Amino acid sequence: MTPAHQHPPQQGKSPHHRDHGLGGHPEHDDAGQAEILDLDAEVLAEHLASLTAWLPLRNAPGRIVDLGCGTGAGTFALLDRFPEARVTAVDTSAGHLRLLREKARARGVEERVRTVRADLDTHPWPALGTPDLVWASASMHHLAHPDRALAAVHELLAPGGLFAVVELAGFPRFLPPDAPGGRPGLEERAHAATDRFHAEHVPHRGADWGPMLTAAGFAVEGERTLTVRVEGDRDPAIARYAHGSLRRIRGVAAPALSPEDLAALDALLDPDGPHSVLRRADLAVRTERSVWAARRA
Template sequence: MAHTPHTHHHSHTTSQAEILDLDAEVLAEHLAAITAWLPVKEDPRQVLDLGCGTGAGTFALLARFPDAEVTAVDASADHLHRLQAKAEALGVADRVRVVLADLDADWPDLGRPDLVWASASMHHVADPDRALRAVHDLLAPGGLFAVVELAGFPRFLPADAPEERPGLENRCHAALAHDHADRVPHRGADWGPKLTAAGFTVEGERTITANVEGAGNEAVGRYALTSLGLIRGKAAPALNTADLDALDRLLDTDGPASILRRPDLAVRTERTTWAARRA
């Protein structure tokens, strides 16, 4: 009989915020590598983080540009509340302004930023071309726009795992892709041509691959559990009983097949960044 890890089925919002926080913790050095690569001509003073989530990009940018102030925009009051609490804990609250706004509606006054950062947010916008033009018009002349996109959900297991259901993660991802194709049609888009069409000059494109070992890394374990719990909720209708049972065994933290007990646990993911300048 399958173990059902009820303790790991949070509400969607909690899971989303938790995953964003864990993602920031586990992939901090990869995010730092992206911000270090940005082809800025001089350090920006006004930075805009569009679809900031719980602040992974905001804090990476504050660290990278010590004289900058960041306006962090998101449609989730919960995310912004978490971001603000973190800014206070880190002693940088005076450098952060949070704005609750829906990027599909009319945008509020977001100032005249030198750098706009949009990480995993542009594919959520209903009309990305409109959003890109809006960014172009609000950027200071010569300013930079960084669009960061993920290559889907991270992977945590080798392709031949788990032993009783090899390829389980691939099937989960295929089910997710089907779900995303309907809800998030712009995910996986090539943003280069879209940026050019919006009037930008694309100055660089870079893909960074992350491979973080899970052994002895407690945050990786929590990241895997929370992510796979979220995947289970979304992919369940497309998975057969044997796959669901195998997934539940991975999610059962008390069971012998728990993902936390696997020596081959890792986080593998890719992020592509487009750096585009306003003339």
């Protein structure tokens, strides 16, 4: 449920992996992206479970498709929520799908998971069955032609089936406003730089999916924004999550930052330095996730 995406200007092709706004593309950074996805899933598991529990389903789905599954956060949350269901997990990254299959074996649910490698900006889509529920978390905004994908999902779903679109209403923040010492507000300035980048290269990021879903023939039955705050002392993984996220933000923000800001950011990212984010005791994950639930009539 991600995911600041630091992707280069190649958005004409669809990544279709769940990046939660936290990473580069699997074509050139599978390992780093997978680490961020796994940390996101670990730290925000409780919030993801609340989203799956909120879905306005008429019956427990037996067949689910996870579009842009990444390393499987949504897939496994859905398998936990619906113990009789089977999930078809779709992603463009072979590495992410391999990790997902390894996790499925380790959890003893490999017979309930099928993986499909596909770019959803291509046509036609591979055979994905006739699902009762389609889940797309932090993937739809990457599409070059989201209207086509929404129409494809509408055709794919079983009559009365539900489509859940989960997107980031805000990218995660970790530092207090007065941090770091000497350069307060650094994190917000770095995010502002990535926002300008994404406004050009990821135009559907932050979109209101309700009207687009309606235009594609869906009936939007619910919308919810979940405010997330997890204090750093609750989970030691938060420091690693912050470090990995800020490291990836640097890749896009660096050209727009002042030399002083860049030096302060590098000090936060130095794992052995005295100012490393890994050593801070005042971190908290702060973000928002929005979800739209839309039904095929």
